[in-house]
Amino acid sequence: MPAPPQPPRPVITAAVLALALGLTLCACSGSGARSASGASAPSALSSPAPSAPAGEDASDAPGHGAIPGAAEMTEPQLRLAVVAPDGSTSGIDLLTGDSVELPDLPAPTAVTTDGRYLFATSASGLTVVDSGVWTVPHGDHSHYYLAESRPVGEVDGGAAMRTSSAPSLVTVLDPDAGRAVVLDGAALGAGSVALLAELDDVPADGLLVPSGRRLVQTTAGSAGSSPDTVRVLDAAGAPVAGTGVACPGAGETITSRVGVVVGCADGAVLAVAGSDPDGTVALEHIPYPAAVSDADRARDFRARKDRPVVAAVAGERGAWVLDTRDREWRLIETGTPLVAVSAVDDRDHVVVAVDRAGRVLTLDARTGVVTGTSEPLLADTMAEPALRDAVTIEVDAARAYVNDPAGRRILEIDHGDAARISREFPTPDVPMFLAEVGR
Known part of the structure; x- marks a missing residue:
């Protein structure tokens, strides 16, 4: 049985909050508050009141990420978006455990997020929803925003459309039509879909990533x-010579903190954007340490947002971990094949996994040691291939979240405490898709 519910986050004391507010006001000239460390430090009590409306001061400061109507908060407004097979969507406020409203979606074939937007593909194409919560890094700290969730718009296409997102550009590739479009990221923030470019003759199994x-x-x-x-294009879709x-x-x-990762049969290519005015992108090949069979190569990369380390299932062998900062692969071999993995950080080297027995595992990427193992909580989900393939791991600085479709629940895992289950969230429908927003 899971452990009794525990407070999910450390409490921010009044003294720490006062220090955070003072430091941020000094650094940002009134643009909002942050934690004393500059990192995510959610409270276990409740969602805080806004530090200030994200109006004139915040929106006038370049790079702070504010929009009219949003409130700047003192801490990240972390939420889970839970989507049923028919597109019914519910939200969970991770600060309080309360339910929050999110717009429903057309019955999706896939749901992804960049930490703010939900990108859902269906038989009619792509639907974009603004979750209303997001985080914007700003030097040695971050800014946190809260607004109303809302539908943004749609892009016509097929059910196999794939989306990649960056603050300024969003790409949507439709393999059925052999085309791709580039969307304006700023326009999404303002509540509309605006095309910047369209590419034809795109390979059906290709990629296009900002x-x-x-x-x-x-x-x-x-x-x-x-x-x-792998090659580089400008924002209009024209190839850049010499790449x-x-x-x-x-x-x-x-996309890691360092750059865009593209998996290859012999390793990966890392694309790193420069800080020069032309926005030069450098491409670098990172080979596997030894030859890898096609069945054992890294495929579905997962990681905590904006961190340099990413992970993927390694066939029947365990998990691959790629440190994009050190340009180094590591293979963690496990006794039981894994169905899902995600890397947490490069500091504590934690990887969270779910194995085919339905257990949640925590792994040490340096040593390959299994540091925590739960009971087979997802055993019923593992017994149904369609449900097993839907298992998703979402990670942030303090917790990991795993959907259990057969059990109609979401598990919250303390990945710093031997895979302890800290909370369970029952869901009204089958949680086929899971995405954490506000990061």
Whole structure:
């Protein structure tokens, strides 16, 4: 049985909060508050009152991420978006455990997030929803915002559409139509969908990912071939001369704190955006430490947002961990095959996983040691392939969240305490899709 519910977050004392407010006011000239460490430090009590409306002062300060009508908060407004197979959507406030309203979606085939927006694909194309909560890094601290959740718009297309997001650009690739569009990130924040560019003749199994003010694309050397090269495009979709790195079997991607990762049969290509005015993107190949079979290569990368370490299932062997800062792969071999993994951080080296027995595991990426194991809480979900494939791990600085479709619940895991289950959230419908927002 899971442990009794525990307070999910450390309490911010009045003294710490006063110090945080003072430091932020000094650094940002009245733009809002932060924790004393500059990191996420949610309270276990309740959602705080706004530190100030995100109006004139906040919105006039470049890079703070405010929009009219939003309130700047003293801490991140972390929430879970839980989506049922028919698109019914519910929200969970992780500061209080209370339910919050989110717009329903068309029956989705996939739901992803960049920490603010929900991108849901369905038979009619892509639906974009603003969750109303987001975090904006700003130097040595971050700004946290709260607004009303709202539908933003749609992009017509097929059920296999794939989306990648950055603050300024969002790409939507429709493999069924062989086309992709580039959306204006600022327009999404203002509540509308605006196309900046459209690309035709895009490989059906290719990728198109924002990197700074440019795009990273996978392409094939000949028509009908699988993508085998990573190259750089400008924001309008024109190839940048002199870019192109071999990436056989290119097909998976994630964006880390360092850059865009593209998985290859022989490792990965890392695309790093420069700080120069032209927004140059450098491509670098990171090979596996030894030859890897196709069945054991890293595919579905997962990680805590804005951290340098990412992870993926390694076939039947365990988990791959890629440190994009050190340009280093590590293989963690486990006794039981894994169905999902996610990397937490490069400081404590924690990886959270779910194995085929339905247990939640915590792993040490340095030593490969299993540091925590739960009971087989997801055993019924593991027995149904469609439900097993839907298991998702979302991680933040303090907790991990796992959906249990068969059990109609979300598990909250303390990944710093041997995979202890700290809370359970029952869901009214089958939680087929899970996304954490506010990060």
